[in-house]
Amino acid sequence: MKSYFAPASTGNFSVGFDLLGAAFEPVDGSLFGDELRIHNEQPELSLRLNGRYVHQLPKDTDDNLVLQCFYAFEKAIGRTLPRLQLELVKNLPVGSGLGSSACSIVVACYAFNDYFGKPLDDYQLLQLMAQLEGGVSGSVHYDNVAPSFYGGLLLMLPDSPLLCRALPWFEHWQVVLCYPGTVLSTKEARAVLPQQLTLKHSIAFAGMLSRFISALYAKDENEAFAALQDLVAEPARQHLMPELLPIREQLTAQGIGHVGISGAGPTIFAVCQNDTQAQFAAAYLQQHYAKNSDAITTVCRLAGQGARAL
Ligand SMILES: Nc1ncnc2c1ncn2[C@@H]1O[C@H](COP(=O)(O)OP(=O)(O)OP(=O)(O)O)[C@@H](O)[C@H]1O
Ligand SMILES: N[C@@H](CCO)C(=O)O
Incomplete structure (x- = not known):
């Protein structure tokens, strides 16, 4: 085998x-x-x-x-x-x-x-x-x-x-992933996206992505967190995940750097700078976002390796 x-x-x-x-x-x-x-x-x-x-x-x-x-x-x-x-x-x-x-x-x-x-x-x-x-x-x-x-x-x-x-990546970053146990099809979540962006919006999107990438190369963590803003998908998908904004408010109030939608959702991810933040985010998400026995919350690091033989 x-x-x-x-x-x-x-x-x-x-x-x-x-x-x-x-x-x-x-x-x-x-x-x-x-x-x-x-x-x-x-x-x-x-x-x-x-x-x-x-x-x-x-x-x-x-x-x-x-x-x-x-x-x-x-x-x-x-x-x-x-x-x-x-x-x-x-x-x-x-x-x-x-x-x-x-x-x-x-x-x-x-x-x-x-x-x-x-x-x-x-x-x-x-x-x-x-x-x-x-x-x-x-x-x-x-x-x-x-x-x-x-x-x-x-x-x-x-x-x-x-x-x-x-x-590049900030090696001490931990990412807490919380899947609530409910299904949101990618096709459905893509159907609500805007089909066009204005010139101003396109420049803002390109600018934010460039800001994040330049912050990674400059190892400037504050800038990286400041640039983690979804100007395209999140505004259109927010109504599919009404819990996102209150959860973000609670977690960022604890100093957690960023909370966003993983892919097309409904998984939420929280970017944490240390174990204490990661444990807090995991417990909070599990308590306030997990909805049934299919839910899963896991504290992760970046995977250095992708597909492989075991
Ligand atoms: N091995 C498989 N793994 C996952 N989905 C599968 C598989 N085989 C068939 N499917 C079908 O593919 C579709 C996957 O849907 P969708 O793209 O929304 O899910 P997803 O890839 O899990 O989403 P996401 O990328 O947001 O995690 C579903 O209709 C599912 O039934
Ligand atoms: N970029 C894709 C990821 C889907 O997991 C989307 O947001 O629709």
Whole structure:
């Protein structure tokens, strides 16, 4: 048996709608992401489902992204592949803002490429992952697939052959992620976005993202926090997550540097500068935002590594 893993990710990171994304891992060293196991080769392709969030997946495995990835991968390399006995361990909630579909897509494409001798290079593989993710969310965006694949905080570079590039990070930052247990589909959360921005708004968006990135390079933490402002998605999505503003008010009153929407929501993330803040944010979010037994709150650091064989 061969086993593969890809981490959870936060698209946007507030200030970089569709252009910034980060992969996260729990500070306690546990794995937070999907696992794909390849058991053996067999006459027919099959997929067994397991894991904490298996009940949120489509009942019919033919609708599972893992099988769609297999056929898309086969098409991309242009030859028929041996059929596999697969098992997906679904550890990320679906429609959560934690890059759940991207995580399954990344782990599956990475696993097939590795298992079959790496016929695709990283560029081709990432493009395939982004196309598959675009099929789910309705438009191609790399800010979940790229960090889940490579790890780190990444800036997407549309129209560049590089596709994305790693950014610096404040090593002491901890990011608390809280998924409330309710589903918000990415497609639905994208349907409320503005279709056009005015010139003034576009300049403000570009300026804020540039300010954040220059603060990272300058290691200027105050500037970085000041620049963590979502001028595009959050205003349009706020009504889908009415708890965001009161929670932000409470947590920032305790000195926590930033609270934002992870991806398309409903997960909220809080950027903390030390253990005390992280423990406070985790307890507060768990008490005031978690809504049912599917909810999960986890204290994370940036994941240095993305998809990999276990
Ligand atoms: N292995 C899988 N993992 C996640 N979603 C899957 C999988 N297979 C099929 N799906 C379907 O893909 C869709 C994913 O929806 P959506 O993009 O809203 O979720 P998401 O990727 O978890 O969201 P987010 O990126 O905000 O975390 C759902 O309709 C889900 O049923
Ligand atoms: N950038 C995407 C991320 C989805 O997880 C969005 O906000 O719609």
